[in-house]
Amino acid sequence: MDDLVRELDSLVADGVITREQAETIRRRMVARGRPAGRISLGTEALGYLGAVLVLASGATFLGLNWKDIAVAGRLGITVGVAA
Numbered sequence: 121m122d123d124l125v126r127e128l129d130s131l132v133a134d135g136v137i138t139r140e141q142a143e144t145i146r147r148r149m150v151a152r153g154r155p156a157g158r159i160s161l162g163t164e165a166l167g168y169l170g171a172v173l174v175l176a177s178g179a180t181f182l183g184l185n186w187k188d189i190a191v192a193g194r195l196g197i198t199v200g201v202a203a
Contacts, residue, residue: 124149 128142137145182189182197189197 124146128137128146131137132139132142186194
């Protein structure tokens with residue numbers, strides 16, 4: 121919440137918004153219980169879980185089909201992963 125207050129103060133000092141507008145924004149963010157732009161821990165965990173599943177499925181697919189991929193394709197995949 122301190123980041124929000126600092127950012128609002130900066131916007132007021134730059135003349136972008138008025139003090140009243142900054143106070144209205146601050147009250148709304150406090151009413152929500154968390155600053156804007158933050159996501160819940162559960163949502164973040166689901167994002168990481170999804171990324172792990174995508175990587176695991178890609179690795180499984182490549183592992184099962186590695187012998188059927190041409191040499192140039194294997195070289196390209198290896199260089200791409202290493203980069």
